[in-house]
Amino acid sequence: MxxxxxxxxxxxxxxxxxxxxxxxxxxxxxxxxxxxxxxxxxxxxxxxxxxxxxxxxxxxxxxxxxxxxxxxxxxxxxxxxxxxxxxxxxxxxxxxxxxxxxxxxxxxxxxxxxxxxxxxxxxxxxxxxxxxxxxxxxxxxxxxxxxxxxxxxxxxxxxxxxxxxxxxxxxxxxxxxxxxxPPREIKSGLAETLKYGVICAPTLFDYLEFNSDRLLALDMASYEKIIPVCVKIKADITSADERDEKDIRIMLNFGHTAGHAIEAATGYRKYTHGEAISLGMLIAGGISKELGLFRDADLFRLENLIDNLGLPVKLTGCKVSSVLEAMKHDKKFKSGVNRFILPVKIGACKVADNIPEKVIAKAIKSRMV
Ligand SMILES: NC(=O)c1ccc[n+]([C@@H]2O[C@H](COP(=O)([O-])OP(=O)(O)OC[C@H]3O[C@@H](n4cnc5c(N)ncnc54)[C@H](O)[C@@H]3O)[C@@H](O)[C@H]2O)c1
CATH class of the missing domain: 3.40.50.1970 (Rossmann fold)
Known part of the structure; x- marks a missing residue:
C-alpha cells in the first residue's frame, strides 16, 4: 500500500x-x-x-x-x-x-x-x-x-x-x-476519526460502527482503509480554507468547544485530547438535540459508537460551572458571543452562534454521572 x-x-x-x-x-x-x-x-x-x-x-x-x-x-x-x-x-x-x-x-x-x-x-x-x-x-x-x-x-x-x-x-x-x-492513544485518535464521520462522511461513520472491534484490536487493514479517508478530508478542507477564515475549516472544531473546556477544567490531566473531544461531541450533540436540530436516534448512534471505541461518554472530575467558565476562553467566541459546531445529522454539521447558556449547561449536566 x-x-x-x-x-x-x-x-x-x-x-x-x-x-x-x-x-x-x-x-x-x-x-x-x-x-x-x-x-x-x-x-x-x-x-x-x-x-x-x-x-x-x-x-x-x-x-x-x-x-x-x-x-x-x-x-x-x-x-x-x-x-x-x-x-x-x-x-x-x-x-x-x-x-x-x-x-x-x-x-x-x-x-x-x-x-x-x-x-x-x-x-x-x-x-x-x-x-x-x-x-x-x-x-x-x-x-x-x-x-x-x-x-x-x-x-x-x-x-x-x-x-x-x-x-x-x-x-x-x-x-x-x-x-x-499505547491503546489509550489509539482510542484518542479514533475520536478524531469519528469526528470526520459526523461532520461530512456518513459512510466512514458506518464503517467505524461495523469495525470498532477490529480497530480496537489494531487490525492494520482497517487502518489502511480509514486513515487515507480522513487525510483526504483534512487535505481538502485545508486546501479550501487554509487559514480558517471561511467557515469551512471551522467544521473540524466539532466537539472541540466543550472538549477544550473539559481539558482545561480537569487540568489537562484526567482526559486525553481525544477523550475530551468525545465528551465535547456528545455535549454538542445534546445542545443540537435540545434545539431541535439533531434527532434522538442520531445522538444515540453517536454515544454508542464513542462507547464502543472505548472512549468516555460520562464526564467526571469537574463541575458544570468550571466547564462553562473555561469555554469563555474559546478562540471561536467573538465579543462574548459563543459559537458551536452542531451536528444536524450523521454526516453534516452547522455553525451556531449565541446559544443560551442554560441549554449548554443542560447538555453538560446530562453527561455527568
Ligand atoms: N496542529 C494541529 O492541527 C493539531 C490538531 C490536533 C491536535 N494537535 C496537538 O497535538 C497534540 C496531541 O497529539 P498526540 O496525541 O499525537 O501527542 P504526543 O505527540 O504527545 O503523542 C502522544 C504520546 O504517544 C507517544 N508516541 C508517539 N508516537 C508513538 C509510537 N508510534 N509508539 C509509541 N509511542 C508513541 C508520545 O511519546 C507521547 O507520549 C496536542 O498538543 C494538540 O494540541 C494539533
Whole structure:
C-alpha cells in the first residue's frame, strides 16, 4: 500500500504538498526527502519515546538517503514539552547546527502532535521560516495534527496560544508505527476519526460502527482503509480554507468547544485530547438535540459508537460551572458571543452562534454521572 494525497495551496504562492501514506516505509524516508530537495542538511526534532523506538531507523534512513549532515533534538515526551522553554532550547541547538558550515537546513519532525506542532513553529520562525517535513507517528498525527499547517506552543494555562500557520513541504506517514502506540492513544485518535464521520462522511461513520472491534484490536487493514479517508478530508478542507477564515475549516472544531473546556477544567490531566473531544461531541450533540436540530436516534448512534471505541461518554472530575467558565476562553467566541459546531445529522454539521447558556449547561449536566 502506498498512497499520495495532495494539499493544494496556490495563493499567494504555490505551497502545495504531498502526503505519502504507506506501511514499513520509515526506512525509505531519507530517499524520498532527499528527492524533494527541501534542504541539504537535516535537523530532526522528536520526543524521548519516539526517539527510543524510531530515532535510529529514521537517522539511518536519512543518512543512506544522502543527508550527510544531520542534527537532532529530543524533547521529553508529553504535552509539557510543547513549551516556550523547549522552543528556545531547540532554536539554540538549531542555530549551533546551522552556523557550523554553509548549511541549508530542513527541519524534520518525528512523532505525534507535540513534536509536530513545536517543530513546525520552530521551522516557521527560524530565519523567518525554513522548510519542514512532518513524519507523524500517532493516529492523531495521521488523521489530524500531522497536516494542515497549524503550529504552536502552549503558554501559561492556554493551549496553542503562541503559534503560526506554516505548511510542511511533505508529510510522510508510516502506518506501521501504530503498532507500538499505547491503546489509550489509539482510542484518542479514533475520536478524531469519528469526528470526520459526523461532520461530512456518513459512510466512514458506518464503517467505524461495523469495525470498532477490529480497530480496537489494531487490525492494520482497517487502518489502511480509514486513515487515507480522513487525510483526504483534512487535505481538502485545508486546501479550501487554509487559514480558517471561511467557515469551512471551522467544521473540524466539532466537539472541540466543550472538549477544550473539559481539558482545561480537569487540568489537562484526567482526559486525553481525544477523550475530551468525545465528551465535547456528545455535549454538542445534546445542545443540537435540545434545539431541535439533531434527532434522538442520531445522538444515540453517536454515544454508542464513542462507547464502543472505548472512549468516555460520562464526564467526571469537574463541575458544570468550571466547564462553562473555561469555554469563555474559546478562540471561536467573538465579543462574548459563543459559537458551536452542531451536528444536524450523521454526516453534516452547522455553525451556531449565541446559544443560551442554560441549554449548554443542560447538555453538560446530562453527561455527568
Ligand atoms: N496542529 C494541529 O492541527 C493539531 C490538531 C490536533 C491536535 N494537535 C496537538 O497535538 C497534540 C496531541 O497529539 P498526540 O496525541 O499525537 O501527542 P504526543 O505527540 O504527545 O503523542 C502522544 C504520546 O504517544 C507517544 N508516541 C508517539 N508516537 C508513538 C509510537 N508510534 N509508539 C509509541 N509511542 C508513541 C508520545 O511519546 C507521547 O507520549 C496536542 O498538543 C494538540 O494540541 C494539533
Amino acid at each position: 502506498l498512497k499520495t494525497i495532495k494539499v493544494k495551496l496556490n495563493t499567494p504562492a504555490d505551497r502545495s504538498y504531498s502526503i505519502v501514506i504507506g506501511r514499513g516505509i520509515m526506512k525509505d524516508a531519507g530517499k524520498t526527502l532527499k528527492k524533494l530537495g527541501a534542504g541539504r542538511d537535516l535537523f530532526l526534532i522528536t520526543d524521548s519515546n519516539v526517539n527510543r523506538l524510531y530515532g535510529k531507523t529514521a537517522l539511518k534512513s536519512f543518512r543512506s538517503g544522502g543527508f550527510e549532515n544531520t542534527g537532532k533534538f529530543v524533547i521529553n515526551a508529553g504535552e509539557a514539552g510543547k513549551s516556550l522553554d523547549s522552543f528556545l532550547k531547540i532554536q539554540g541547538a538549531l542555530y549551533d547546527f546551522d552556523r557550523s558550515g554553509d548549511r541549508q537546513v530542513v527541519v524534520v519532525t518525528l512523532g505525534g502532535g507535540v513534536p509536530g506542532d513545536l517543530g513546525g513553529f520552530i521551522a516557521g520562525t527560524y530565519k523567518r521560516g525554513i522548510s519542514f517535513i512532518q513524519i507523524p507517528t500517532t493516529l492523531l498525527g495521521f488523521v489530524d495534527c500531522g497536516l494542515g499547517g497549524k503550529t504552536a506552543v502552549n503558554f501559561r494555562e492556554a493551549k496553542n496560544s503562541i503559534g503560526i500557520f506554516w505548511q510542511p513541504k511533505l508529510v510522510y506517514m508510516d502506518l506501521d508505527t501504530l503498532k507500538t502506540l
